[in-house]
Amino acid sequence: MSLHDSQPGPAAVVDARGLRCPLPVIRLAKRAQEAAPGEVIEVWATDPAAEADIPAWCRLRGQEFLGAHGGEHTAYRIRIVG
Amino acid sequence: MANSPSTASRDEPSRAFLDAVSGPLHPVAVQTLLAAVDAGWADPRRLHSEGRTARRLLDQAREVLAVGLGVGPQEVCFAPDGPAGLRLAVDGLLYAGRRRGARLVASAVEHSAVLVPARARAARSGDPAVLGTVPVDNLGRVDADDFADQVRRPGTVVAALQQANAEVGTIQPVAPVRAACRAADVPLVVDAQATLGRLTPPEGYDVLVGDARSWGGPGGVGVLVLPERTRWSLPGAVDPDESLTGPTRHTPWVPLALAAAEAWQQTQSERERDARTAFTLIEELRAAASRVPDVDVVGDPVDRLPHVLTVSALYADGEALVTALDRRGVAVASGSACTSSTLEPSHVLAAMGALTHGNIRVTLPLQAVSPARAEHVRRLAAALPEVVAEVRASLGARAL
Numbered sequence: 001m002s003l004h005d006s007q008p009g010p011a012a013v014v015d016a017r018g019l020r021c022p023l024p025v026i027r028l029a030k031r032a033q034e035a036a037p038g039e040v041i042e043v044w045a046t047d048p049a050a051e052a053d054i055p056a057w058c059r060l061r062g063q064e065f066l067g068a069h070g071g072e073h074t075a076y077r078i079r080i081v082g
Numbered sequence: 083m084a085n086s087p088s089t090a091s092r093d094e095p096s097r098a099f100l101d102a103v104s105g106p107l108h109p110v111a112v113q114t115l116l117a118a119v120d121a122g123w124a125d126p127r128r129l130h131s132e133g134r135t136a137r138r139l140l141d142q143a144r145e146v147l148a149v150g151l152g153v154g155p156q157e158v159c160f161a162p163d164g165p166a167g168l169r170l171a172v173d174g175l176l177y178a179g180r181r182r183g184a185r186l187v188a189s190a191v192e193h194s195a196v197l198v199p200a201r202a203r204a205a206r207s208g209d210p211a212v213l214g215t216v217p218v219d220n221l222g223r224v225d226a227d228d229f230a231d232q233v234r235r236p237g238t239v240v241a242a243l244q245q246a247n248a249e250v251g252t253i254q255p256v257a258p259v260r261a262a263c264r265a266a267d268v269p270l271v272v273d274a275q276a277t278l279g280r281l282t283p284p285e286g287y288d289v290l291v292g293d294a295r296s297w298g299g300p301g302g303v304g305v306l307v308l309p310e311r312t313r314w315s316l317p318g319a320v321d322p323d324e325s326l327t328g329p330t331r332h333t334p335w336v337p338l339a340l341a342a343a344e345a346w347q348q349t350q351s352e353r354e355r356d357a358r359t360a361f362t363l364i365e366e367l368r369a370a371a372s373r374v375p376d377v378d379v380v381g382d383p384v385d386r387l388p389h390v391l392t393v394s395a396l397y398a399d400g401e402a403l404v405t406a407l408d409r410r411g412v413a414v415a416s417g418s419a420c421t422s423s424t425l426e427p428s429h430v431l432a433a434m435g436a437l438t439h440g441n442i443r444v445t446l447p448l449q450a451v452s453p454a455r456a457e458h459v460r461r462l463a464a465a466l467p468e469v470v471a472e473v474r475a476s477l478g479a480r481a482l
Contacts, residue, residue: 021419021427021439022477026397029482049419052432053439060378060396060437 014043017073021049025057028078032063035080040066043076050076098412098458102389102447103248107341108298109450114344115300118337126336127323136336137326143336143343150346151283151290153307159328160339161304164275164293165195168242170330171271171289171306172196174314175240179269183237187214189224189244189254190433193273196242197429214238221382222252222434229255230262241270245284248276249417249430249443250381251364251390260286269312278305279349279448280357280387288312294342297349298448303334303342352450360446361388363459367444368393370463374470376482380436389446392417394431395470397479398440406469407442412462415443440473 014031016024024045031041043054051068054076058065066077099106107115122139124132141155148155161167176184184207186200197215204212214232216224224243233241241263246253256272263270269288277283279297284290289312294303308314308329321331334342349356365383368391372379376396395403400418407414415421417428418441427438444462446455474480 020399020425022397022399022479025439026477026479026482029397029479033482047419048425049427049438052427052435053437056378056394056435056437057396059435060376 011039012041014041016043016045016047016050018046020047021053023047024050025053028054028057029061032061032078032080037080037082039080041078041080043078044073045076046073050074054078096411098454098461099452100444100446100455100458100462101413101415102445102451103415104295104301106447106451107300108345108348108448110348111299111341111345115337115341118340122336122340124336126333127326139340140326140333140336143339146343146346147305150350151307152285153309156328157307157309159306159308159330160332160334161291161306161330162332163302163304164291164295165193165304167291167293167304167306167330168193168195168271168273168275169199170316171291171314172199172240172242174308174316174329175269175271175289175312177317178313178315179239183239184212185214185235185237186212186240186242187216187229187232187235187238187268188242189216189218189229191218191222191224191247191250191430192242192244193248193275194429196271196273211235211237218252218433220435222247222250222380222430223382224254224259226255226258226262229259230266233259233263233266233268238266238268241268242273243270244273244275245277245281246387247381247430248387248390248445249428250392250434250436251386252382253281253385253387256284257286263288269314276387276390279346279353280360280389289314294338294345297342297346298451299342299345300338302338305342306330348450349448352448356449357388359449359456363446363456364389364391364444367391367459367463371466374467377470378437380431380434391444392431392436393442394418394437395440395442395473396437397477397482398470398473399477400439400441402473402476403440403442403469406472407462407465410461410465410469412458412465414462415445417441417443440470 064079124136126137272287278292290307292305400416401420419427
């Protein structure tokens with residue numbers, strides 16, 4: 001993770017690179033259980049299904065999807081609402 | 083060979099087959115197919131009596147489909163299957179319209195046989211505008227005004243829209259889209275691969291595409307309706323057998339065509355009653371699935387195909403769900419990435435913003451094909467909560 005340590009980032013990163021669906025969403029949900037309202041979580045994923053499933057998880061769970069940016073993996077940002 | 087093994091597997095009471103996209107065949111069509119293998123095997127181009135018999139049977143099959151679809155027999159053409167028919171439908175309109183442009187407009191949930199070649203054409207031409215994709219709402223439906231806006235753009239020569247989506251069941255607004263296409267002078271392909279035999283066939287189209295499997299017929303019979311007014315042609319030399327093969331240049335094996343026509347006649351007489359009971363069964367299944375915690379029941383609850391249901395379970399994987407249900411004697415499909423050959427999730431679910439993992443899809447067989455389908459649906463409804471819980475537990479996702 002050293003490559004990303006220097007970047008200004010959110011409070012929490014879930015590294016789900018190389019994991020297949022539904023594991024990235026499960027990791028996100030587990031981390032979200034510990035998160036305080038207002039906290040931002042960033043999920044790193046390479047699974048193409050995450051592109052649909054992370055926004056869908058936010059919709060189903062009433063969390064706020066902030067967006068995604070790509071690169072070698074995609075980073076998805078989620079704000080935990082409650 | 084003894085015939086008991088195949089008979090036993092057909093009547094096997096313990097299997098609940100709820101993935102009727104590719105069959106099984108309507109039982110009366112099975113009889114017709116077997117009889118036609120004896121009577122209609124010859125090349126219909128030949129002038130001997132065996133050939134003439136095959137020709138007569140092929141003409142009969144075409145006539146049955148033409149009457150059923152309310153068109154002339156010369157307007158009914160064949161293709162190797164529905165997806166191949168869809169590619170032909172688009173190719174023939176693109177070729178006929180090549181002097182006016184090369185642009186195709188389609189919904190984001192159209193069949194891959196429309197979208198994949200269109201994306202390839204756009205990539206090859208270096209012009210992304212060659213494909214106009216109309217987004218869908220979270221029920222999977224296009225907005226007719228959005229579609230109309232896309233169709234009016236310059237260089238548009240083909241539009242394609244499903245009568246209803248085969249994966250999620252949502253019915254599309256074909257009539258207003260067709261009106262917009264007519265106003266813009268753009269021909270519309272209506273993909274009825276999921277609907278023929280289940281809904282009233284569409285009336286407004288420039289090319290209609292179907293697949294005999296949707297009405298209990300065999301695989302290997304795609305049907306195109308090319309009305310005489312439609313400008314449609316393929317590049318290359320005219321087929322010398324065009325009077326037989328029609329403009330699509332495809333002649334099906336005569337026994338298959340005859341079985342397709344038989345299945346059509348059987349299904350049409352029962353269609354409305356069959357659709358009413360299927361609609362109610364899917365309604366029960368929707369209700370049962372929505373009682374399972376964190377399950378996304380996808381698609382329009384009312385304005386939908388009578389026999390299709392897709393649901394996605396959060397924190398579960400589609401492959402494990404399909405396997406666990408199969409072990410309990412219930413066969414279903416899935417649109418999850420882990421169950422596809424490409425490891426990509428269903429483009430339909432993704433376009434709707436629906437959850438793609440933990441997905442299972444039910445396509446009810448016709449009652450005549452599967453007399454015990456109501457019991458099978460109830461078995462799935464009963465198994466679903468425990469199967470979802472079992473798969474979640476195996477992923478360590480029990481209390482999320």
